[in-house]
Amino acid sequence: MNSATTAAPPRRLRADAARNQQRIVAAARELFADHGLDITLDDVAERAGVGVGTVYRRFANKKELITEVFEQHLLDFAEAAEQSHNNPDPWLALVEFFEDACAHLATNRGFGEVMLELGDDPNRFAAVRDRIRPSITAIIDRARDAGAILPEITATDFFSLIHMVTAFAEFASPVNTEAWQRYMAITLNGIRTDAVERRPLLHAPLTDSEVEAAKSACCPLPGRRRER
Known part of the structure; x- marks a missing residue:
């Protein structure tokens, strides 16, 4: 019972992380298209609707x-x-x-x-x-x-x-x-x-x-x- 309850959260986190990564990359594509490389990860986070920390967890720079x-x-x-x-x-x-x-x-x-x-x-x-x-x-x-x-x-x-x-x-x-x-x-x-x-x-x-x-x-x- 305990092992089952502790196994579920990581699966949900992985799914959330995958969705966040898709949103981040989609946002970055839009921003790069419009502004070139003169953007920041803060800009990407705002466009993707996620926290800046989420972006840095997926991409170091x-x-x-x-x-x-x-x-x-x-x-x-x-x-x-x-x-x-x-x-x-x-x-x-x-x-x-x-x-x-x-x-x-x-x-x-x-x-x-x-x-x-x-x-x-x-x-x-x-x-x-x-x-x-x-x-x-x-x-x-x-x-x-x-x-x-x-x-x-x-x-x-x-x-x-x-x-x-x-x-x-x-x-x-x-x-x-x-x-x-x-x-x-x-x-x-x-x-x-x-x-x-x-x-x-x-x-x-x-x-x-x-x-x-x-x-x-x-x-x-x-x-x-x-x-x-």
């Missing part, structure tokens, strides 16, 4: 939490790549993943910063990256073999092009959060062959005033501290 969130993002990318690879149309498979990757990075400030922050810990994510790489390579190879993209395009180019688009998204975000979609379409048009239809440019370019405003937001004048 912010880098541990960042690592957990980053790994989940990589898993999301792996699933998106595999789903796109299942598209029977080689060109549309490439477009689907390219659009998904650009949208994910363009609307998630923290992810790009995290990739740099955790660049010194490649082994932690090797398994997920090894899962992503074959799908991306297969998507590119299939599109190339079908004559949909230029023969010189490689998987390495693909990742570089995604980062080009998302770098512009970060630049333009203070003035226009949708403008990156124009340059995503321009990029896809740049690697396609005449065998596939051009992507329409559904978004207008930045105006001169928007460019100047975006430059001011990302590049403050010398001697002027950027507000956070």
Whole structure:
């Protein structure tokens, strides 16, 4: 009787801890997306609706939490790549993943910063990256073999092009959060062959005033501290 009553509480605590960890990681994902890495564990606790001590019991410091969130993002990318690879149309498979990757990075400030922050810990994510790489390579190879993209395009180019688009998204975000979609379409048009239809440019370019405003937001004048 006594052993039964003492065994139950730990099971409940483990379940509570698992739920709290899910809430903490979900809150961190939202905050990193909106604010990048310039947040604290106190911010995460407030967003998750838990005490700060609960966060510290699950994650000793912010880098541990960042690592957990980053790994989940990589898993999301792996699933998106595999789903796109299942598209029977080689060109549309490439477009689907390219659009998904650009949208994910363009609307998630923290992810790009995290990739740099955790660049010194490649082994932690090797398994997920090894899962992503074959799908991306297969998507590119299939599109190339079908004559949909230029023969010189490689998987390495693909990742570089995604980062080009998302770098512009970060630049333009203070003035226009949708403008990156124009340059995503321009990029896809740049690697396609005449065998596939051009992507329409559904978004207008930045105006001169928007460019100047975006430059001011990302590049403050010398001697002027950027507000956070």
